[in-house]
Amino acid sequence: MTDNQKKVVTRMAPSPTGYFHIGSARTALFSYLFARKHGGSFLLRIEDTDKERSKRELETSIYDAMSWLGLSYDGEALRQSERTAIYTSYLEKMIAEGTAYVSKETPVEPGGRTEVIRFKNPNRQVTFHDEIRGDITFDTTELKDFVIAKSLEEPLYHLAVVIDDHEMAVTHVIRGEDHISNTPRQILLQEAIGAMRPIYAHLPLILAPDKSKMSKRKHGETVSIGYYKEQGYLPEAMINFLALIGWNPGTDREIFSLDELVEGFSLERVQKSGAVFNVEKLNWLNREYIKKLPRERVSAEIEKVFPDADKATLEKIEPLILDRIATFADIRGIKESGEFDFFFGQPGYETSLLKTPEFLPETRQLLEKLEPKTWNLEPIKEALWEFATEKGRGKVLWPLRVALTGKEKSPDPFTVAALIGKEETLKRIDHAIEIAQHTS
Numbered sequence: 153m154t155d156n157q158k159k160v161v162t163r164m165a166p167s168p169t170g171y172f173h174i175g176s177a178r179t180a181l182f183s184y185l186f187a188r189k190h191g192g193s194f195l196l197r198i199e200d201t202d203k204e205r206s207k208r209e210l211e212t213s214i215y216d217a218m219s220w221l222g223l224s225y226d227g228e229a230l231r232q233s234e235r236t237a238i239y240t241s242y243l244e245k246m247i248a249e250g251t252a253y254v255s256k257e258t259p260v261e262p263g264g265r266t267e268v269i270r271f272k273n274p275n276r277q278v279t280f281h282d283e284i285r286g287d288i289t290f291d292t293t294e295l296k297d298f299v300i301a302k303s304l305e306e307p308l309y310h311l312a313v314v315i316d317d318h319e320m321a322v323t324h325v326i327r328g329e330d331h332i333s334n335t336p337r338q339i340l341l342q343e344a345i346g347a348m349r350p351i352y353a354h355l356p357l358i359l360a361p362d363k364s365k366m367s368k369r370k371h372g373e374t375v376s377i378g379y380y381k382e383q384g385y386l387p388e389a390m391i392n393f394l395a396l397i398g399w400n401p402g403t404d405r406e407i408f409s410l411d412e413l414v415e416g417f418s419l420e421r422v423q424k425s426g427a428v429f430n431v432e433k434l435n436w437l438n439r440e441y442i443k444k445l446p447r448e449r450v451s452a453e454i455e456k457v458f459p460d461a462d463k464a465t466l467e468k469i470e471p472l473i474l475d476r477i478a479t480f481a482d483i484r485g486i487k488e489s490g491e492f493d494f495f496f497g498q499p500g501y502e503t504s505l506l507k508t509p510e511f512l513p514e515t516r517q518l519l520e521k522l523e524p525k526t527w528n529l530e531p532i533k534e535a536l537w538e539f540a541t542e543k544g545r546g547k548v549l550w551p552l553r554v555a556l557t558g559k560e561k562s563p564d565p566f567t568v569a570a571l572i573g574k575e576e577t578l579k580r581i582d583h584a585i586e587i588a589q590h591t592s
């Protein structure tokens with residue numbers, strides 16, 4: 153059993169056989185938080201023993217995700233494919249001691265393997281304590297003498313995990329709940345090599361809002377962390393969001409920086425039942441984090457998308473843009489939809505969209521009376537309110553809004569008029585009056 157005085161060591165052990173999953177990111181985060189909270193180490197180990205399915209490019213996506221999220225690990229990442237000699241020496245020892253043996257096999261396919269290395273299963277009950285789920289007992293008899301290596305140089309997953317966790321002095325194995333059924337096998341192997349049993353904490357599954365498991369097959373690229381980076385989510389928001397998938401801070405508070413999470417994290421507050429991935433929550437968090445950014449950063453993101461637009465106009469419409477986006481990538485959507493084009497120039501539209509252009513001349517007169525220096529939202533509204541109420545708000549405000557924006561849907565005409573300025577507002581009303589005359 154683990155000695156409590158020992159320095160905490162956690163590890164993240166991803167297999168580079170698929171894109172870095174949101175569940176893996178959460179495992180990394182919780183392992184990181186636990187280690188940092190206890191002044192321990194957090195290690196990264198690339199589990200690439202499966203030569204056919206492991207890809208360097210996928211391994212790179214792991215490093216990218218960790219660095220994007222700001223989850224720094226201690227020392228160099230280890231790669232299992234570079235540790236063959238270590239596994240071989242353990243295998244030789246196990247064979248010599250009789251806890252493993254070379255087994256003759258009938259090949260499943262022609263030319264297949266005639267020999268593998270099997271574990272000599274002591275066939276007994278294994279009970280382990282899980283920090284999140286309590287005691288779990290398995291009867292290992294049905295596992296039979298399971299295969300632990302294809303040859304002395306080709307260990308399989310369970311053996312490599314156990315040897316590495318032992319060699320790396322891992323004290324706490326924090327990983328997804330899908331590994332619970334692997335744990336009894338790994339415990340038997342630990343006992344066979346004389347390794348200490350780490351403390352286990354299996355994290356709840358991440359579920360889609362319909363409570364089904366988040367899977368690549370069903371949910372496509374939205375299960376990979378890289379997707380969120382590409383979509384323009386801020387890493388701080390993603391970290392905060394991942395922390396709340398399965399961990400409960402115990403208060404109503406929802407905004408936590410990475411350091412605050414380190415401070416507040418505990419395995420006791422991790423729930424047993426599946427935790428729902430709620431993208432609305434992520435969007436909300438991302439907006440909260442955008443609000444915290446320095447203004448210049450936000451302006452720069454907007455200018456990147458509208459490089460040719462007038463800076464003063466951009467600055468004015470910034471609050472409207474921020475109101476409409478969840479992530480910076482959404483700014484591009486606003487540009488592409490053309491929904492804000494009217495801020496940058498006279499919009500085109502069908503005259504019929506004006507519906508009641510007969511109210512425009514009087515509207516224009518009322519607006520013209522306003523001093524340019526009081527040209528603000530409230531005075532504009534006041535100038536028109538009485539007239540609009542008398543004639544019917546829709547009849548007055550609809551054609552004004554269309555004259556200014558050319559759109560069926562847009563921000564209200566007062567807001568738009570205030571933003572584009574008096575001169576431009578009157579110009580657009582004149583244009584509307586003129587085209588309406590031509591068609592009547």
Ligand code: GLU
Binds near residue numbers: 313326327
């Ligand atoms: N390599 C395993 C995986 O990617 C994790 C092993 C572990 O955490 O023990 O699922």
